[in-house]
Amino acid sequence: MEFLMALIIFPLISFLFGVFGQILIKKVYIVVGITFVGWLIATFTMFNYTFLIWVFVYSVLALIGSAIVCFTQKTKND
Numbered sequence: 001m002e003f004l005m006a007l008i009i010f011p012l013i014s015f016l017f018g019v020f021g022q023i024l025i026k027k028v029y030i031v032v033g034i035t036f037v038g039w040l041i042a043t044f045t046m047f048n049y050t051f052l053i054w055v056f057v058y059s060v061l062a063l064i065g066s067a068i069v070c071f072t073q074k075t076k077n078d
Contacts, residue, residue: 010054010058011057011058014035014061014062015061015062015065018032018061018064019066019069021034021035022066022070023069028063028066031062032059032066035059036059036062039055039059040055
């Protein structure tokens with residue numbers, strides 16, 4: 001179950017947080033920073049240190065989601 005969560009559910013949550021965070025906050029790096037800090041706290045409170053690899057993967061997914069929304073908003077405004 002934990003493997004399924006790490007492979008499907010958590011990446012989906014990170015990507016969606018990147019998308020909705022970009023819509024609400026409108027700053028790519030702040031959204032990614034919040035995602036990184038949130039997963040980092042979860043690493044040391046609920047998981048073990050090996051989950052730290054996934055923290056970086058989830059942060060990149062949040063960056064991709066934010067970048068997609070940022071790009072579409074810029075092309076929509078131009």
